[in-house]
Amino acid sequence: METGKTLKGGVHLSFDGVHAVTNIVEEMYRNIAATPLPLGKAPNGPAPGIAGLVHGSVRQVTKIAQGCAGWVLDRTAPELDRVWPPGPHREAVIAALNGVCGDHLADTENPLAIDMRLRVLLPAPATPELIDRVDVPTSNAARNHPGAFSNLFDTHREAVELFPQPDAFERATFTPGRRLLIVLHGLSMNDREWTSKQHNHAEALAAKHGYTPVYVLYNSGRHVSVNGRMLCEQLSTLMETWPVPVESITFLGFSMGGLLARSTLQLAQEDEQPWLAKVTRAAYVGTPHHGAVLERGGYWLQRLISLSPYTAPLAALGRVRSAGITDLRHGNVRDDDWQHHDEHEDNADYRVPTPLPAGIKHYAIAATLSQDPGKVSGRLMGDGLVHPSSATGRHKDKALALDFPEGHTRIFYNLGHLAMLHDERVMNQLDCWLGDT
Numbered sequence: 001m002e003t004g005k006t007l008k009g010g011v012h013l014s015f016d017g018v019h020a021v022t023n024i025v026e027e028m029y030r031n032i033a034a035t036p037l038p039l040g041k042a043p044n045g046p047a048p049g050i051a052g053l054v055h056g057s058v059r060q061v062t063k064i065a066q067g068c069a070g071w072v073l074d075r076t077a078p079e080l081d082r083v084w085p086p087g088p089h090r091e092a093v094i095a096a097l098n099g100v101c102g103d104h105l106a107d108t109e110n111p112l113a114i115d116m117r118l119r120v121l122l123p124a125p126a127t128p129e130l131i132d133r134v135d136v137p138t139s140n141a142a143r144n145h146p147g148a149f150s151n152l153f154d155t156h157r158e159a160v161e162l163f164p165q166p167d168a169f170e171r172a173t174f175t176p177g178r179r180l181l182i183v184l185h186g187l188s189m190n191d192r193e194w195t196s197k198q199h200n201h202a203e204a205l206a207a208k209h210g211y212t213p214v215y216v217l218y219n220s221g222r223h224v225s226v227n228g229r230m231l232c233e234q235l236s237t238l239m240e241t242w243p244v245p246v247e248s249i250t251f252l253g254f255s256m257g258g259l260l261a262r263s264t265l266q267l268a269q270e271d272e273q274p275w276l277a278k279v280t281r282a283a284y285v286g287t288p289h290h291g292a293v294l295e296r297g298g299y300w301l302q303r304l305i306s307l308s309p310y311t312a313p314l315a316a317l318g319r320v321r322s323a324g325i326t327d328l329r330h331g332n333v334r335d336d337d338w339q340h341h342d343e344h345e346d347n348a349d350y351r352v353p354t355p356l357p358a359g360i361k362h363y364a365i366a367a368t369l370s371q372d373p374g375k376v377s378g379r380l381m382g383d384g385l386v387h388p389s390s391a392t393g394r395h396k397d398k399a400l401a402l403d404f405p406e407g408h409t410r411i412f413y414n415l416g417h418l419a420m421l422h423d424e425r426v427m428n429q430l431d432c433w434l435g436d437t
Helices: 003-033 049-083 088-107 201-209 224-241 256-270 274-278 293-305 312-318 323-327 376-381 424-434
Strands: 117-123 157-163 179-184 212-217 248-254 279-285 361-368 409-413
Touching (some): 179 201, 201 248, 224 256, 224 274, 224 323, 248 424, 256 279, 274 279, 361 424
Parallel strands (some): 179 248, 279 361, 361 409
């Protein structure tokens, strides 16, 4: 993302934060001034007296300052883009921000909001620096050791857009193949972060088995089903314009990316998309098919803060959690799973049973921090974010349980969530499941 757009979006979001904090402070002043009971009902309306006038003045000054900052950035953006080009570290920060509040960014048309794109990783052009000047530390020690960041990002390839802009087709280093691997990242991540410790499962599968990896970059703060609909449409157009006949399509999703894969396949099934007939396999790595414990904890913390009028205004901070994050509470993949209730107020599981689409071989990999099956830590924490029962689709309600065939699930011990991206055991299992032609 260009520097000018990044700064404009950052300034816009900062002023949004100032407005939100102003509201929280005014509500706390109003509630304290009303001296309600500790668990009583909070009053309504603005703060009384001078406090109300002060907070109103703060909002007006903030609005004027925001307009002035936007005017300056509009005129300096081209020069900023030339002097400070974007790089992988900036992309990672923006992706993380989209995971936290990407729905707000999209709703407010903030330039930081990520638009869905399909990209491929191609050999990076020969340049003196593989890491851009903006993102590297300025210390001499760091500059003398560029390998310090080699574990964070792919330093040998660059992400080139395939759709909507067909930039990759103009590169001599890109050869469209007949076996597509649709690769979907997790929450607060981007497509470049499939590379972990200079290993990339998708690229390893491609080198060994002739896949063409197509990476999906998406705003992970939006609802899974919203992203699923966009991806379904983009894949439909991509298949119509792909320069060689497609023999097969395989989905590979990590964490939230697995939910996005299921949502996309479900929508393609409902819309009778022609490309669905080409899908032969789907692999889900660390996917919270039935939700993640941390998001459920976030809901109860928000509700607890809301109980007292003295702390209730702080509950607004809990609502910063994006739609994508709240989807992870139970594993929403359809519009109907979230459209008919407020997930910040209602913790019930309203999911419509969504079985794995027929005619496709489905596989699931789970992990646990436990050293062996009997450890308490594994039963409580799973891989630190997702429990193995959720990642393998097990559920006490048979209508919601996912019917993975015998031998199509694996649980790896002594393994954390993000470490699955470079773990040799995970790679070998994917190779076994997705490697045969």
